Amino acid sequence: GESVGLHLPTLSVQEGDNSIINCAYSNSASDYFIWYKQESGKGPQFIIDIRSNMDKRQGQRVTVLLNKTVKHLSLQIAATQPGDSAVYFCAEIEEYGNKLVFGAGTILRVKS
Amino acid sequence: KAGVTQTPRYLIKTRGQQVTLSCSPISGHRSVSWYQQTPGQGLQFLFEYFSETQRNKGNFPGRFSGRQFSNSRSEMNVSTLELGDSALYLCASSFGGSGRPTGELFFGEGSRLTVL
Numbered sequence: 001g002e003s004v005g006l007h008l009p010t011l012s013v014q015e016g017d018n019s020i021i022n023c024a025y026s027n028s029a030s031d032y033f034i035w036y037k038q039e040s041g042k043g044p045q046f047i048i049d050i051r052s053n054m055d056k057r058q059g060q061r062v063t064v065l066l067n068k069t070v071k072h073l074s075l076q077i078a079a080t081q082p083g084d085s086a087v088y089f090c091a092e093i094e095e096y097g098n099k100l101v102f103g104a105g106t107i108l109r110v111k112s
Numbered sequence: 113k114a115g116v117t118q119t120p121r122y123l124i125k126t127r128g129q130q131v132t133l134s135c136s137p138i139s140g141h142r143s144v145s146w147y148q149q150t151p152g153q154g155l156q157f158l159f160e161y162f163s164e165t166q167r168n169k170g171n172f173p174g175r176f177s178g179r180q181f182s183n184s185r186s187e188m189n190v191s192t193l194e195l196g197d198s199a200l201y202l203c204a205s206s207f208g209g210s211g212r213p214t215g216e217l218f219f220g221e222g223s224r225l226t227v228l
Contacts, residue, residue, distance in 0.1 A: 032215055033215075034215035034216070041221070042219075042221055043116070043202050043204070043219030043220050043221050043222055044155070044202070044204075044217075044219050045219070046215070046216045046217065046218070049215050049216065089154075089155065091155075091215060093215055098143055098145050098160050098167075098168070098204075098206055098208065098215070098217060099145070099157050099160060099168040099170070100145075100147075100155075100157060100215060100217070101157065102147075102154055102155035102156075103154075104154055105154060105155075
């Protein structure tokens with residue numbers, strides 16, 4: 001996994017605005033990517049996934065974009081709500097099975 | 113449907129001791145994975161078990177071990193504890209199985225280990 005510092009990047013948005021959280025991945029052989037949300041005191045919760053044969057996938061209020069050329073993943077949250085405040089992690093499947101390699105995480109703070 | 117249950121939720125140990133953490137997966141899930149979460153290193157994969165067999169292993173020393181029982185419940189053990197083992201240990205379950213993997217893991221709330 002990646003080495004990360006103690007201070008995660010923070011994104012502060014106003015309630016009702018759209019949020020974009022970015023992630024760079026390192027393994028060009030990865031073919032499956034996932035976004036997780038972790039609220040304080042809880043385990044990570046699955047949000048949405050995308051396979052490498054797609055460049056966009058939409059869920060309820062969320063959209064994941066994949067750019068394989070630059071190995072970049074983004075999560076867009078529409079009409080951000082206070083309940084969206086959490087740490088967001090991207091992850092990639094490195095090999096067969098459920099071995100996830102997580103990114104460093106981004107803190108999302110929603111201002112009311 | 114009950115979620116993933118981890119016990120104990122909090123524990124304090126001293127250096128040199130050993131610890132066993134327990135995980136009960138969601139009913140019907142056969143894959144159980146363990147992750148370590150620290151402020152410095154983030155979320156790191158420890159190992160995954162499927163049908164009582166270790167299917168994947170992360171880059172942790174041999175002091176970290178695990179097992180899975182026939183009812184899919186899993187335990188992980190850390191021997192000869194070091195200060196750096198202080199972390200949140202997360203268990204995650206999924207259906208598992210053959211074929212392409214699913215990244216949709218269901219995580220428990222974790223066991224927070226403090227080593228003094």
